[in-house]
Every structure is written in C-alpha cells, then in structure tokens.
Amino acid sequence: MARKGETTRQMIVAAAAPIFNRRGYEGTSMQDVMEATGLEKGGLYRHFSGKEELAAEALRYSLRQSVKLRIEHVDGGHGALALLRSLVKRFVEKPSSMPGGCPLMNTAIDSDDDNPTLRGLVHEALRDWRMRLIKVIGDGIRNGEIKTETVPREIANTIIASLEGALMISRLDGNRVALTDAQKSLQVLLDRIAAE
Amino acid sequence: MARKGETTRQMIVAAAAPIFNRRGYEGTSMQDVMEATGLEKGGLYRHFSGKEELAAEALRYSLRQSVKLRIEHVDGGHGALALLRSLVKRFVEKPSSMPGGCPLMNTAIDSDDDNPTLRGLVHEALRDWRMRLIKVIGDGIRNGEIKTETVPREIANTIIASLEGALMISRLDGNRVALTDAQKSLQVLLDRIAAE
Numbered sequence: 001m002a003r004k005g006e007t008t009r010q011m012i013v014a015a016a017a018p019i020f021n022r023r024g025y026e027g028t029s030m031q032d033v034m035e036a037t038g039l040e041k042g043g044l045y046r047h048f049s050g051k052e053e054l055a056a057e058a059l060r061y062s063l064r065q066s067v068k069l070r071i072e073h074v075d076g077g078h079g080a081l082a083l084l085r086s087l088v089k090r091f092v093e094k095p096s097s098m099p100g101g102c103p104l105m106n107t108a109i110d111s112d113d114d115n116p117t118l119r120g121l122v123h124e125a126l127r128d129w130r131m132r133l134i135k136v137i138g139d140g141i142r143n144g145e146i147k148t149e150t151v152p153r154e155i156a157n158t159i160i161a162s163l164e165g166a167l168m169i170s171r172l173d174g175n176r177v178a179l180t181d182a183q184k185s186l187q188v189l190l191d192r193i194a195a196e
Numbered sequence: 197m198a199r200k201g202e203t204t205r206q207m208i209v210a211a212a213a214p215i216f217n218r219r220g221y222e223g224t225s226m227q228d229v230m231e232a233t234g235l236e237k238g239g240l241y242r243h244f245s246g247k248e249e250l251a252a253e254a255l256r257y258s259l260r261q262s263v264k265l266r267i268e269h270v271d272g273g274h275g276a277l278a279l280l281r282s283l284v285k286r287f288v289e290k291p292s293s294m295p296g297g298c299p300l301m302n303t304a305i306d307s308d309d310d311n312p313t314l315r316g317l318v319h320e321a322l323r324d325w326r327m328r329l330i331k332v333i334g335d336g337i338r339n340g341e342i343k344t345e346t347v348p349r350e351i352a353n354t355i356i357a358s359l360e361g362a363l364m365i366s367r368l369d370g371n372r373v374a375l376t377d378a379q380k381s382l383q384v385l386l387d388r389i390a391a392e
Binding site: 022023024026027101105106108109110114119122123126151153154155157158160161162163164165166168169171172173177178181182184185188189192 | 218219220222223297301302304305306310315318319322347349350351353354356357358359360361362364365367368369373374377378380381384385388
C-alpha cells in the first residue's frame with residue numbers, strides 16, 4: 001500500500017512538472033494538475049499538502065531531468081577542455097527535455113521576487129552546475145591543460161550565462177542560431193584559456 | 197479633457213509596468229493595478245479594454261525604459277570596439293531600472309508558450325537590440341577596426357546571451373559577480389575580433 005502510494009505520488013509529480021515548467025507557479029492551479037492526472041481533489045491532497053509542496057517536488061523532478069540530459073553519456077575521456085566542449089555541445093544540441101524550456105531559467109525568472117522555496121531550489125541547482133564546471137576547469141589547471149592564471153569561476157559563470165541566455169534568444173527566434181553562435185564564442189574562449 | 201485622459205492613461209501604464217514586470221502576466225490582476233493607481237474599476241476600463249491591452253502597453257513602456265537606460269549617454273566617440281565595450285559596461289553597471297529585472301527576459305520566459313502579443317513585442321525588442329549591435333560590428337569591419345572574417349550576428353547574439361544569462365545568475369546569487377565575469381569574457385572575445 002505504501003509502495004502504491006509512492007508510485008501515485010511519483011506519477012503526480014511527473015505529470016505536474018511540465019505544467020509548472022510551462023505556466024509557472026502563479027499560472028498553474030491544482031485544478032490543472034487534477035485534469036492532467038485524472039485524480040479528484042481528495043486524491044491529490046492525500047499526497048501533497050498543497051500547491052507549494054507539489055510545485056517544489058515538480059521543480060526537483062524537472063531539475064533532475066535537466067541535469068541528467070545535460071551530463072549523461074557526455075564524453076569525458078580526453079581531458080578537461082574536451083569535456084567542457086562536450087558539455088557545451090550537449091546543451092546546444094539538447095537544451096531541455098521539458099516542455100516550456102529550461103526549468104532553471106524559468107523558475108529563476110518566475111520566482112525571483114516572491115517564492116523563496118522555489119528560488120532556493122533553483123539557486124542550489126545553479127550552484128551545483130557551476131561547481132561541477134569549476135571542478136573540471138580546476139582539474140585542467142592542475143594537469144597543465146589550462147593556463148594557471150585562469151579563474152575557474154569566471155569561465156564557469158560565462159559558460160552558464162551564454163548557454164542560458166542563448167536558449168532564451170533561441171526560443172524567441174524559433175531557431176537554434178543563437179545556441180550555435182554561443183557555442184562558437186565559447187569555443188574561442190576555451191581556445192584562449194588552453195595552455196600553450 | 198483629451199489631454200487629461202492621456203495623462204491618466206500614461207500614469208496607469210507607468211504604475212502597471214513594474215507590477216507586470218515583477219509578477220508576470222498571469223500573476224498580475226486588474227485589482228493589483230487598481231490598488232497601485234487608486235482608480236476604481238470603471239476608471240481603469242475607461243482607458244484599457246482589459247488586462248491584455250494594459251499588459252501590452254506596460255511592456256512597451258518597460259522595454260523603452262530598459263533601452264533608454266542601456267544606450268543613453270553611452271560613449272561612442274572612439275570607434276566600434278570602444279562602443280561595444282561601453283555598451284557591455286553599461287549593462288553590467290545598470291542592468292535594469294525596473295523592479296523585477298530585465299523586462300525582455302522576464303517576458304520572454306513568461307510568455308513563450310501562450311501569449312503571442314507579449315511574445316511579439318519582446319521578440320521585436322530583441323531584434324532591435326541585435327540589429328543595433330550588428331550595425332556597430334559591421335561599421336567596425338568596414339572601417340578596418342574589426343577582422344573581416346567576423347560574423348556580426350555571432351558576436352551580437354553572444355553579447356546579448358552572455359549579458360542576459362549573467363543577469364539571471366546575478367539575481368539568483370544576489371550579487372554582481374556573474375555580470376563582471378561575463379564582462380571579462382566578452383572583453384576576451386572583443387580583443388579576439390580586433391584587427392591586428
């Protein structure tokens with residue numbers, strides 16, 4: 001019974017995640033989630049105390065899906081710079097698996113003023129992403145691949161900023177040009193930090 | 197009387213703009229605007245057919261304010277590269293005058309799925325910004341300042357993507373580090389396209 005409850009809970013989260021991602025916290029109602037899952041109000045509130053708890057679980061789910069898509073099977077076999085290029089390439093080719101675009105950006109914009117729980121989750125996801133890149137760049141400095149004067153945080157922030165900003169432009173333009181443009185510029189930056 | 201009506205209309209737009217920018221289209225009600233302006237429902241609807249018309253006017257206002265802040269008095273006296281550096285510097289120092297952050301990014305994220313009017317306005321603002329940068333870069337190529345093999349659109353998209361993405365990071369982090377990091381990386385890119 002506990003297992004069946006957990007399965008239902010996970011099913012609700014998976015169904016709610018793309019709705020919250022597309023419409024935002026304010027734009028999503030428990031009614032929308034009831035319609036998407038076919039559950040009655042009682043069924044939904046048996047699993048979640050309310051919209052806030054469900055939105056937080058849905059965001060955790062969306063962020064996990066994003067991270068998975070962005071790092072799974074990325075080829076890291078040929079050093080730090082090759083890994084950074086592969087991570088950029090992956091983002092450009094598969095920016096998001098979730099309808100509505102990148103959950104990090106969506107929630108950062110949607111929640112920056114008045115939803116501390118969601119904002120906290122998305123800030124944590126940003127810090128994780130940045131720390132992962134900083135570690136790769138640090139490894140590259142230590143093994144002599146990357147110039148010692150490189151500031152890992154600067155490069156990590158630039159990679160994230162360029163990719164997320166390019167995704168926004170790309171969605172407005174309705175094509176992938178801004179993403180491949182960002183990839184080319186990041187290539188220039190990564191060539192520039194390569195040790196001679 | 198017509199003049200008084202126009203003044204009231206402009207006052208409503210100026211009061212509604214930061215509300216829509218912070219809370220988004222879905223998160224803002226005509227009630228919120230009534231409270232902010234002190235107008236009754238009848239007073240509000242005398243000037244606007246409804247939320248959609250008011251939101252569009254408010255967005256036009258916010259975008260105009262942003263553009264003004266980002267280009268006004270920017271020093272363009274020393275060639276194309278100096279102008280690009282000044283425009284980047286201005287954005288990093290004064291990313292937005294509007295409570296709630298950049299109206300372009302906010303509306304792009306908020307409206308990408310289901311609000312074609314607002315999405316159209318923000319796409320137009322993006323294209324204007326990009327065309328302005330492309331023109332500066334094209335001038336730099338023609339006057340021999342910038343390498344002829346440079347693709348202006350690539351550089352323009354990268355500048356916009358880096359700055360907008362960095363602003364998102366910066367707002368999450370609660371500091372300006374990501375913006376100055378993006379500025380440094382854009383500096384590297386601009387040095388790289390400078391003719392030898």
